[in-house]
Amino acid sequence: MASRPRRRLRLRLRRSLLAALVTASVAVPVSGAVRPSAVPAPAPVAIGPVNVAPAAxxxxxxxxxxxxxxxxxxxxxxGDRRRAAVLSAMAGPDRRFLAFDGRDGGRAAEVFGDLSHAERVAVLVPGSDTGLDRYERFRADARELRRQLGGSGAVVAWLGYRTPATPSAAALTAASAESAAPALRSFVAELxxxxPATRIAVLCHSYGSVVCARAAPGLKASDIVLYGSPGTGVDHVRDLRTRATVWAGRGSGDWIADVPHVRLGLHITTIGFGADPVSDRFGARRFDAGACxxxxxxxxGSVSLRNIARIVSATARTGEGHA
Incomplete structure (x- = not known):
């Protein structure tokens, strides 16, 4: 039985969602008009497709x-000293980027490990509130996964879209994911x-799982891993229309378990992302994410890191649907 604090949290989250539904019905149509101005940056230099030869x-x-x-x-x-300091660190001689665009909040694809000789590659897709000014946590996750994978694995931290803010109407709709999905699909296809002999897994955290769901049809990946997911916008894994093995995990300490798994159509948009990816109803292969x-x-050192790395490395058990 749920503890009293847990029940109170669930009730607050439900009330917050209802309030957000009302807010979204007004805010979504004008959200593009009230976006904060971005720090100016030059357009990136045009580059060709990814080539993993060392010299290239x-x-x-x-x-x-x-x-x-x-x-x-x-x-x-x-006059933005904070952004300048972040960019100064990103330009360090030990940093390796496949792509970078400083406009509109920033886009980047940073490599950890030796992409030229990697047998396994994990592409990390972040959730809400990730941008150049909050990049360090995302980068730290990528580095930790790379360490767990060992020498034959590489990780790409793919910040390829403008992520929504958590306390916003945008985080309750698939609009940001719809615009991000083609870029993710194209990037993975280039890799x-x-x-072609490299196994690619796409790891999708939180709202990033909505992005991956939209990109799933035709996504050139062996595995799609959903973790900390609010839902995907579909009711069953087969509705993702992907040949990849779809995994789902959620830590017992993750507050997102208390977010209602609903999908409601309003007159201007659809709010919520439907079925819980770790439920039997959804049909994904589940992995143990511990208490994270x-x-x-x-x-x-976490159970979730160990099991996600096993999925990327193709050492997780798949017969019984658990890792």
């Missing part, structure tokens, strides 16, 4: 580093074409 990667990393430095200068000129909280799935 080195040249690409160098070109992206110059682009980051140009964005740093623009941020400094704008797959560049390294919403932001702790890739924390060092």
């Amino acid at each position: 990667l080195a040249a690409r990393y160098a070109a992206q580093r110059e682009g980051i430095r140009a964005a740093e200068r623009a941020a400094s000129g704008h 797959a074409a560049a390294a 909280g919403h932001s702790d799935y890739l924390r060092a």
Whole structure:
């Protein structure tokens, strides 16, 4: 039986969702008009498809580093010291980016490990509230997963879309995911074409699982891993229309378990993401995520990190549907 504090939290979340439904019915149509202005940055230099040959990667990393430095200068000129400091760190000689765009809150794809020789690649798709100004936690997760995978694995931290803010109407609809999905599908297709023998897993945290669900048809991945997910916008894994194995996990300490799994159509949009991905009804292969909280799935030493790494490495058991 749920504890009294847990029941109170669930009631507050339900009330918050109802309030958000009302707010969204007014806010969504004008949300584009009230977006905060972005720190100015130059347009990125046009680059071709990903090539994982060592010399090609080195040249690409160098070109992206110059682009980051140009964005740093623009941020400094704008008077945004915080953004400039973040970009200065990103332009360090040990950082390796396949892509970077400092405009509109920022886009980036950072590599951890040796992409040229990796047998397994994990592409991390973040959830709400992730951007250049809050990038360090996302990067720390990618680094920890890379350490867990060992020498034959590489990780790409893919910040390829403008993530919604958690306390916003945008986080309750699939609009951001719809616009992000083509970019994710294209990026994974480039990786797959560049390294056809490499196994690619796409790891989708929180709202990122909605992005992955929209990108799933045709996504060139062996596995799609949903964790800390509010739902995907479909009722069953077969509705994702993917050949990838779909996994789902949620830590016992994750507050998102108390978010109602509903999908309600309003006159202007649809709110909520439907079935719980870890439920029997949804039909995904479940993995044990231990006791982790919403932001702790890739924390060092955690059960969830160990099992996610096993999925990426193709060592997780699949016969009984659990890892």
